Amino acid sequence: MDSKNCRKACVALGLFDSVHLGHRAVILRAKELSQEKGFTATAFTFTNGAFTVKGVKPVISDEQKEKMLLSLGIEKVIAEDFESVRELSPKEFFENKLLRELRCGYIVCGYDFRFGKNASGDTSLLYELCEKNGVGLCVVDKVTADGMTVSTSAIRDFISQGEIEKANKLLGYRLCIESEISHGRKLGREMSFPTANQALNEGVVLPKFGVYISQIEIDGRLYDGITNVGVKPTVGSDRPVCETHILGFKGDLYGKTARLYLKSFLREEKKFSSVKELSSQIAKDIEAVKSNEL
Numbered sequence: 001m002d003s004k005n006c007r008k009a010c011v012a013l014g015l016f017d018s019v020h021l022g023h024r025a026v027i028l029r030a031k032e033l034s035q036e037k038g039f040t041a042t043a044f045t046f047t048n049g050a051f052t053v054k055g056v057k058p059v060i061s062d063e064q065k066e067k068m069l070l071s072l073g074i075e076k077v078i079a080e081d082f083e084s085v086r087e088l089s090p091k092e093f094f095e096n097k098l099l100r101e102l103r104c105g106y107i108v109c110g111y112d113f114r115f116g117k118n119a120s121g122d123t124s125l126l127y128e129l130c131e132k133n134g135v136g137l138c139v140v141d142k143v144t145a146d147g148m149t150v151s152t153s154a155i156r157d158f159i160s161q162g163e164i165e166k167a168n169k170l171l172g173y174r175l176c177i178e179s180e181i182s183h184g185r186k187l188g189r190e191m192s193f194p195t196a197n198q199a200l201n202e203g204v205v206l207p208k209f210g211v212y213i214s215q216i217e218i219d220g221r222l223y224d225g226i227t228n229v230g231v232k233p234t235v236g237s238d239r240p241v242c243e244t245h246i247l248g249f250k251g252d253l254y255g256k257t258a259r260l261y262l263k264s265f266l267r268e269e270k271k272f273s274s275v276k277e278l279s280s281q282i283a284k285d286i287e288a289v290k291s292n293e294l
């Protein structure tokens with residue numbers, strides 16, 4: 001049997017729905033304690049299906065979340081279906097999931113962590129359960145950035161308002177849209193503005209529709225760009241996409257995986273009277289970026 005499976009676990013508890021600065025403080029503390037105790041660094045979280053119940057959208061996908069948690073030093077990620085535990089009382093959740101299934105020897109969570117049916121358990125109850133069962137507990141205080149308490153709800157609001165730079169400060173990393181470049185309607189080529197088209201994941205919170213100054217990474221190189229996020233009203237599209245004109249890029253884009261970083265909101269999405277008028281506006285946007293007027 002793998003020795004890792006025989007060890008007790010130091011479990012970081014949380015939704016980790018954006019892996020923001022507060023989440024990272026919990027994860028890094030769990031990693032430190034795991035190394036000190038010889039435990040397996042484990043993250044217990046829920047799949048994004050949990051947000052269907054809450055009526056909101058997460059900031060990142062399940063795949064992005066797992067990748068980020070592992071990159072921070074977590075050895076094992078448990079992403080549970082929320083429906084499987086939503087009826088468990090706090091005591092049942094602690095005993096069945098944490099003690100029996102995960103063999104938990106230490107727990108790390110945030111100051112506002114809630115658990116059990118109807119979120120009826122808090123950190124005070126968790127402390128009592130841990131003390132009774134000989135489990136260590138570390139509760140991480142709230143984290144602030146630029147005078148704001150770091151929270152996914154604040155980040156979600158900033159993204160939906162187009163304030164990506166503010167969202168990034170709370171995240172502690174640059175929000176990224178990563179996907180394969182697909183064939184669009186090739187209107188960018190007709191306008192002499194070659195574009196990279198990327199589908200948007202509608203399962204996560206979407207940026208405010210409009211035009212952004214951006215950067216896009218292709219084949220390990222970063223390029224400046226202008227990105228339209230939305231439905232491209234001038235050309236009659238109704239499915240939200242990202243369409244990026246890449247400054248200085250030459251070559252074939254299609255089929256490549258790109259990492260798109262929105263920087264700052266430039267203007268609202270607008271329906272122009274013709275493709276020619278749209279082309280003229282894009283040219284102005286590009287010249288403004290080149291001359292550092294924005």
